[in-house]
Amino acid sequence: MAEQGERVTRDLTIRYVAVLVVLGILALLSFLAVTDSLSSAEDGLERVSLVGGERALVARVAFAANRVAAAEAEADLAAGVTLLGTSLDAFERDRSALIAAVRGLPPATGRESGEELAARLDRDLGRFLDLGRTVQRRGHGLGGDDPALAALSDTAEGPLLEAFDGLDQRFRQVSQARMREMMALQAAGLLVALGVLLVSAFGVFHPMVERLRADFSERREAESALRDSEQRLRRILExxxxxxxxxxxxxxxxxxxxxxxxxxxxxxxxxxxxxxxxxxxxxxxxxxxxxxxxxxxxxxxxxxxxxxxxxxxxxxxxxxxxxxxxxxxxxxxxxxxxxTERKAAEQQILLAAKVLETLNEAVMITDAANTIIFVNPAFTRITEYDRDEVLGHAPALLKSGRHDPEFYQEMWQTLLHRGSWSGEIWNRRKSGDLFAEWLSVVVIREPSGLVSHYVAVFSDITHRKEDEAVIWRQANYDPLTGLPNRSLFLDRLSQVVGQARRESKPFAVMFLDLDGFKAVNDRLGHAAGDELLQQAADRLSGCMRASDTLARLGGDEFVVILQGIRGRDEPALVARKLLDQLAQPFLLDGHRAEVRGSIGVALFPEDGGDGQTLLTRADQAMYAVKRRGKNSVLFAHEIAESPSTAEAV
Known part of the structure; x- marks a missing residue:
């Protein structure tokens, strides 16, 4: 029964849709025909209006031409010429539209075709326009008996008006014919639509009545099925x-x-x-x-x-x-x-997020491809990068350039092998400033063992590093002259000795003491003595190469390491430069002071195979210079080994 109902319903629907389609097509055809007829009628009315407009322009041109001919005053003449010009311009603008409309006239029995009529009318209008332009150009010289004026008036009153009357009548006839066609089409469409409705009344609505009879029995069956369905639904819900x-x-x-x-x-x-x-x-x-x-x-x-x-x-x-x-x-x-459990987990996640938000340490999380997916506010505070500026980027945007590729390669190897890495690293802020950080990175893996995320936690230790640098400088550099102190000098001397042993390269150690410094210190005071030491350090530094080391051991004692020497000539030459620099007068707060220098030189490996021996031998040579008169240079091998010398040292 249900299948039969569906079939009847489908048939009724098809028939009903077919009737609607037919009626729709008829309505569309009728609409198109009426639209075409109305359009044609409107075109005819527009053409009639165009003819009337041209007729009025012809009359206005004739009137303006006669006004020009009859004008006596200059103002009347100018007004007439202006009126004539504007009338001719308007006449010329509408001329082409009128000619086009005439060409479109349908052929009529015993009459000229549209093309023939348009050609003749175009010639008449052109001649009339030429006469009007001639009258306009003559202006003052125009008389009442002017041939151009007479021809203009005759054309306006004769042939043109007759032509316009004929066009008006012909355009009206075309419009009336279109209206009659429209009425006929409307009547035919109405008759066809009525016929279709009568046929569909039996073919569509009669089966519908039969279907209604069957619906009552189907409804009873549907109610029974609904009760069964509710029972099934109850069991499903249960x-x-x-x-x-x-x-x-x-x-x-x-x-x-x-x-x-x-x-x-x-x-x-x-x-x-x-x-x-x-x-x-x-x-x-x-x-x-x-x-x-x-x-x-x-x-x-x-x-x-x-x-x-x-x-x-x-x-x-x-x-x-x-x-x-x-x-x-x-x-x-x-x-x-x-x-409930999910909400508790969300609370834990929210708490963890709050903790991350309030941490003083920066937290950065990247995915398995090392793309940043999360940063906390401390990250922005330390790196100066906003969250939106780094998300989707690699952490490499923080690179300082102070670490070589081997450093990062070793770090990644350790990270992937051990699952974590910690250490100091230099990075760059958004402003370009470098900063030191203590970085800890851990790998987060999925149960399958694949890497899912990397979590990096770091803190800014730049101030600590700066404090360490200050402490290291204070421990290794002389605060007065800025030169390396005894501790740093001995460390460098030890390194140079080791390098010289490996590469068999000689070097020299020079021990320099200022002559006359105590006298200046006693005469001008300790402040002047300190300034003298600073100036002397600057002069001595100017004689050094980048590979050399100049240090102050204390008081007025300075030591030098000269690397890459060839024989004794180079140390002797440098020592002479140092003495020449010290021999120049010093200006100390308006006071002139003069000092000299005594230099002892020890060569590696001739005078010693370790740093302490070389320093001792250079010191002995320096004291030997002082005993011999000061302001000179002496190599260690040039002094006699004697108990008296040892006692002097």
Missing amino acids: ESPIGVSVSRRRDGRIVFVNARFAEIVGMKAEQILGAPARDNYVDETQRRAVLADLRRDGRIDGAEVEFRRRDGKPFWSLLTIRSTDFEREPVNLAWIYDI
Whole structure:
């Protein structure tokens, strides 16, 4: 029966659609025909109006020409010429439109064709226009008996007016013919439409009446099937793994719950049935909010609502509500899903996010491709990069350029092998300033072992590094002259000795003492003595190469390491330069002071194979210079080994 009903319905639909299509086509054809007729009629009226306009322009041209001929005053003449010019311009503008309209006239029995009529009219109009331009050009010289004026008037009163009258009549006849065609088409379309409706009345509506008779029996069968369907729906809801409840819309009381719903709220189904649905909410505020959304949208989709169990403990639920009919009564069908554990996990995530937001250490997370996906505010505070400026980029944008590729290669090898890496690294802020950081990186892996993320935590240790640098400088450099002190000098001397042993390269150690410094210090004071030492250090530094080392051991004693020498000539030459620089007068706060220098030189490996021996030998040579008269240079091998020398040292 249902298949037969579908078939009848389908046939009725096809027939009904066919009737509508036919009527639509007829209406469309009728509309197109009427539109074409109306358009043609409108074109005819426009042509009639165009003819009338040209007729009026011809009369105005003739009037303006006669006004020019009759003008006596200069002002009247100028006004006439102006009127004549504007009239001729308008006449010339409409001329082409009129000629085109005449060409489009349909052929008529015993009459000229549109092309012939247009050619003749164009010649007449052109001649009239030429006469008008001639009258306009003559102006003052125009008399009442002027041939051009006479010809203009004759043309305006004779041939042109007759031509315009003929065109007006012909255009009107064409318009009337179009209107008659339109009326005929309308009548024919109406008759055809009435015929189609009469035929469809029996072919469409008669089967529909028969179908209505069958509907009553089908409805009874459908009601029976609906009851069966409701029973199946009840069983499906009962077995659903999600909590389901049905409450009447008129009073809000629960009429159905499944086992999962009862399990979630911690009650038996019998205790829930008949109770108001509002009792499940933690508070009235939430219930009213849900009710307002339901009235506004007609549904609830995945709302997070807090319910209460039987023991009074609240729990979070994901609530979905649909309005439907259940057992022939409007109800609200609700699904609830316990998300208490998920909410607790979200709270933990939120707490972790808050911790990351408040950390003083910068946190940067990248994906497996080493693309930045998260940074905390401390990252922005340290690097000066905003979050949006780094997301989607690689951490390489922070590179300072102070580390070679081998450094990063070793770091990545350690990171991937051990799962973590920690150490000091130099990076660059957005402003371009370098900063030192203590960086810790860990690898986050999936259960399969594949890398999913990298987490980097770092803190700015630039100030600590700067403090360490200051402490190191204070420990290794003379605060007065800025030269390396004894500690740093001995360290460098040890390094130079080791390099010289490996590469068999000689070097020299020079020990220099200022002669006359104590006298200046006593005469001008300690401040002047300090200034003298500073100036002497500057002069001595000017004689040094980049590979050489100049240091102050203390007091007025200086030492030099000369690398890359060949024999004794180079140390002797440098020593002489140093003495020459010291021999120049010193200007100390307006006072002139003079000092000299005594230099002892020891060569590696001739005078010693270690740093301490070389320094001692150079010191001995320097004291030997002082005993011999000062202001000179002496090599260690040039002094006699004697007890007296040892005692002097």
